Every structure is written in structure tokens, then in C-alpha cells.
Amino acid sequence: MKRISQAQEDKLLDYLDGNLDAIVEKQFEDEISSNVLLKTRLEELRAMNAIFQNLSLEQPSKNFTEQVMMKLDSAPASSTWSIRNGVLLLVGVLAALGAISLLLTTGIFDSTTTINLNQSELPNKILREQLPSFTLSGKLMINIIILLNIVLAWIVLDRTILRPYFQRRMQA
Structure with a gap:
């Protein structure tokens, strides 16, 4: 067209x-x-x-302008996260991080496990081809969990402690 x-x-x-x-x-x-x-x-x-x-032009209510002007000077809504809950969550994350790190240094997760997908009878009856086997390293999995835990700790620290702290300093 x-x-x-x-x-x-x-x-x-x-x-x-x-x-x-x-x-x-x-x-x-x-x-x-x-x-x-x-x-x-x-x-x-x-x-x-x-x-x-x-079409007729819509008119706002009589108090609309007054209400908007009154709310302009009000403080913005506070964060939904309280600092106390944020600190408790951060302490929990750090405690879990410390416990996992301690277990990792003692060597509990050093073993590797080989998973063979051909052991089950079900794949042998349905599939004629051999399925691959792979090794699963406990140490690698724990390192990934630790990394995700550290990222979570940084997010919690930023959202619940640092951001409200610096916003209060800016307003003071």
C-alpha cells in the first residue's frame, strides 16, 4: 500500500x-x-x-491541582527493605559463605563422580545408541555456588545498606 x-x-x-x-x-x-x-x-x-x-474535553477534579502541588514537596517513598532485615540477610549470606568455604578447604568436595546414563534399563530399551557419561566435580559446583552467594551478598549490601545510607546523607 x-x-x-x-x-x-x-x-x-x-x-x-x-x-x-x-x-x-x-x-x-x-x-x-x-x-x-x-x-x-x-x-x-x-x-x-x-x-x-x-468528544468533550475531560476536566480534572477541583482539588486536583491543589493535591498535586501539596505532594510535590513530600518525601519519596522509603525503600521496602529495612536496614535491620538487610543486615540480618547479609549476615546469613556471609555465614553460609563462610561455612561452605570452610568445608571446601577441608576437602569434603574434592571427589569427582562419574554419571553413566546407560546404567538404567529404560534408555537401553528405547534408545539403541549409547548415551554419554560425564563426570561431576563437587568442587566446581561448590565454587559456582560460592560465586553466586558472593553476587547475592553484593546485591543485598547495595540495596539494603549502602543505597539507603547514601540517600540519607544526600538529603541531610
């Missing part, structure tokens, strides 16, 4: 608003009568204009 240019669209809007000179308006009317796209777009714009003319 072809479209009219933005300049023609603007000219159509000016034509509907009556903002064109008499000479330009006459030339544009001739152009509209010869161009089917302009004619259909003009009809669409006239229909939209008629719809908007029938």
Missing part, C-alpha cells in the same frame, strides 16, 4: 485547519482531486476530525 509523504500529510492537516492561503488552497484542492491517495487520506482525516469534535 502506498503512502503519502510527510509534507503532503502536513499540508492536508493545514488544509483541514484552514491555515493555507487562498491560492495555495486552490492548487492543493486541484491536487487532491487528481490524486486518489490524497483524497482517501483527506476523507480519513475529516472522519477523525468529526469524531474528535464530538
